[in-house]
Amino acid sequence: MFTGIVEETGKITKLEKAGSNLNIYVKADMTPELKIDQSVAHNGVCLTVVAIDGEEYTVTAVKETLEKTNLGKLKTGDRINLERGMKLGDRLDGHIVQGHVDQTATCTYKKEADGSWAYSFEYDPEIGNITIEKGSITINGVSLTVVNSQKNKFSVAIIPYTYEHTTFKDLKVGDTVNLEFDVIGKYVKRLTDLS
Template identity: 60%
Template sequence: MFTGIIETPGEIKDIRAEGTNLHFTIQSAISKDLKIDQSVAHNGVCLTVVALNEDTHTVTAIQETLEKTNMQFLKKGSKVNLERCMQMNGRLDGHIVQGHVDQTAVCIKREELDGSWEYRFQYDASNGNVTVEKGSVCVNGISLTVVNSAADQFSVFIIPYTFEHTNLHEVEVGDTVNIEFDIIGKYVARLIQK
């Protein structure tokens, strides 16, 4: 379980294919503190550390993960948002995030405002996922508040700290991001369908 509060960005140093799997080697400030078999969110995708080096760690994304996330679009030099799992004895600064990406969305608007940025994302609503205004959503692993919710799109506003310390500053119109919808909202939507 995660909070959506990004600890540090990482940089993809190597990508190695093995069958339908991709092994990503990431350099980051937290890599040296990780352990084999530890769960770490990469752009909101919960992946298991399978190898370590001095300042890098390696994770594996299987075909299912690649098909449902933006991991398939990463290349050497790409930045990823990293978060280690939540400690149960600490504060929950973001919201409850499972690290299970529901689907991707496409950035359809990026506007610099006077001291903040507005991003608008569009997603395939046929999957039954929804957002609500002032509710939570996780974009590339970042816990954010929904603004201007619609049937298949929503906006978020980004403060300078988040813009500078995550990979959102690299997201442009047309780019694909990972979305994890609020877990409580998903359960409510499922109950209403029944």
């Protein structure tokens, strides 16, 4: 389980196909503190550390993960949002994030807004996910608050700290992002769909 509070951005140093899987090599300051079998969120996707070598570690993404997230679009040199699993008893500074991406979205708008940044995203509503005005959403592993919630689109506001310390400053209109919708909202929707 995660909180959507990005610890740092890592750098993709190598991408290696292994059958239908992809081995992703990441250089990050946190690497010396990691251990084999540990869960780390990469742009919001929970992946298991399978190897550690100095400042670089390796995770493997399977075919389904590559098809349902933006990890298959990574290139060597890209930055990626990283968060280690939550410690029991720590503060929950973001919101409950599982590290299971529900679907991707496309960035449709990016503009500086008097000290902050405004972004808009569109997603396929046929999958059945919804946003809630002032509810939580995870975008590329970052816990954010939804504004302008509509059937297939929404917006978020990014403060300068988040802009500088995540991959949001790299994000361009047309880019694909990972979305994890609010887990409580998903359960409520599921229950109301059944009744």
